[in-house]
Amino acid sequence: MRDGRAMIAAMAPRLDPRSWRFVLVSPDTAPQLLGAAIGTFREDEGVTAIVPTAVAEELGIEGPDFARITLMVHSDLEGVGLTAAVSGALAETGIACNMVAAYHHDHAFVPTGDADEALNVLRNLAASWK
Template identity: 80%
Template sequence: MGEPVSDREAMIAAMEPRLDQHHWRFVLVSPDNAPQLLGAAIGTFREDEGVTAIVPSEVADELGIEGPDFARITLMVHSDLEGVGLTAAVAGALADAGVACNIVAAFHHDHAFVPATKGNEALTILRALQ
């Protein structure tokens, strides 16, 4: 996969955003739903108030957990976790267009979660930014 990219302009130029065809939901994990949610989660985060999991919307529906659905756009550039500016550029471009965005950074890529109904619009915006 090569070395991580840390230069702001290089990260933006190489981000190659890809829209995931699945929809995702941010949900709270409780003892009664933990096995199903954690087994299906693509990401989790522990806060003082509890554990959040990002799960396929279908899994949340099966468990009766309501909430907004999100599209995931993966930035294919192998961004350095200490790189500066990619998150701000992505979030800023989407904010300027009135698109909400939740960014999750993983080891190799950053992932932008936008309202499911705005997935294609957000992808177009990020391709233009690139």
């Protein structure tokens, strides 16, 4: 789906019960982190992996924990407006948001303590565009 308005209305946000941590991969942690990662990104400074909090803790890697909210609409990678609407609605309520786009869905990572409020914000956003 490419139409922004339709994507927002149909996003059907779903909260993942697990918590996630963004971590920097090092040579000694690469096998465990990359094997458990749901996403990675290579930057000039290194490789970031998004891994279950439990995996990061087992390796002694500190950091904030995030809840993942998956937007269940099959969004088009060339669609316009969904990311802006989601991040904007969350920003208006003071909730930090890290968006990750994958082939079928977009995912909003929010601080775990804000997960329920963020889910409600996104449900209300979708309902307001129907």
